[in-house]
Amino acid sequence: MSPDTRRGALRRVWVQLPFFVWLVVLWMLLWGQFTVLAAVTGIVMAVFVTSVFRLPAAELSGRVNLWYGLVFVAIFLVELVRGALTVAWQTVSPGLPGTAIIRVPLRVDDDLVMTHTAVAASLIPGSLVVEADRENRVLYLHVIGVRDTADVDRQRRSVQRWEERAVRAVGSRAALALIRSGAAPYAERQTQEGGGR
Structure with missing residues (x-):
């Protein structure tokens, strides 16, 4: 095996390692056991799943900001509780809460960031991603508790x-620069670039 081939194989392993570890942790969470046996069987299952059900490799940015990762998790937990209390209140208050399907254009062309965004938006009670347009980087969400266009804009x-x-926590430097610049949504930029040719 040539040194270049070996470096390429090591890079692929390193890039996919977080996903592999997450599969093992997920296996242990499913069984509700954090034991050596659960870890070993989790590794066996992760090897089986990743070798039999091969998916396209998700490219990581190579940049992780632990501070913003902790901020992401902390805000998520607060919003999770707030969302649960809001939905609970809406179920016991008189009248039906308004609902809507809203279109949310994203700014960054990155699968991992789009996934983090969609998962966070779906797990917080009161909203659920019903469709993801990967090509145009647009999420469509069903939300409850919508009374007017101001509520739609706020959501x-x-x-x-x-x-x-998500970009601040795990996005690439280019994505971070894009967010900091206040760039237009991805689909809008693509339309402008296509129209300018």
């Missing part, structure tokens, strides 16, 4: 802030 901005937090 849209909330999801875009999740995108910003």
